[in-house]
Amino acid sequence: DADVTQTPRNRITKTGKRIMLECSQTKGHDRMYWYRQDPGLGLRLIYYSFDVKDINKGEISDGYSVSRQAQAKFSLSLESAIPNQTALYFCATSTGVNTEAFFGQGTRLTVV
């Protein structure tokens, strides 16, 4: 089983719909992250959380919100999806700042 699991793996949704992407981990890490990947732009940080009570915006948080339901679960929501949020979304975990981040398999989201 994967250490970092994202659901769904693929999703097509309509403009204006609310959608939630879920991430769960079995690594026991406190730190969790949501990244967005667009072609040619690498991974950009949306939100990050260092524990259940610590949630912070990343460089591209507008239009997104998150919930850290437990140490092992970190969800990303698009309150009203728009087409330019079509991208590949990755959840990641780590034990510290200057350490390796472990990534999930990604969620491919298409907003039509």
Add this chain to the structure above:
Amino acid sequence: GESVGLHLPTLSVQEGDNSIINCAYSNSASDYFIWYKQESGKGPQFIIDIRSNMDKRQGQRVTVLLNKTVKHLSLQIAATQPGDSAVYFCAENYAGRRALTFGSGTRLQVQP
């Protein structure tokens, strides 16, 4: 502003040759660097990392070189194999920033 970038978007090499993937960074305070490999349909996977107190670090068939003077990082893959075909990302961080910043990636194509 700070940035992490790559010199070449695509690198094509012959099987068995050595590959060198380059990365430039602009923040002189960066003290942690990491390389990830991303295969099609998968999340990024850790390859190797290096801290700023080192110039070179070796792994299995991979070597990372860090030149802090010119703010340059490279990943060398020895005896490149078809399974090495993927997109490679460099990422960096420094004390005080709470998450990795990623470059845009280089696609490595291994020709048989």
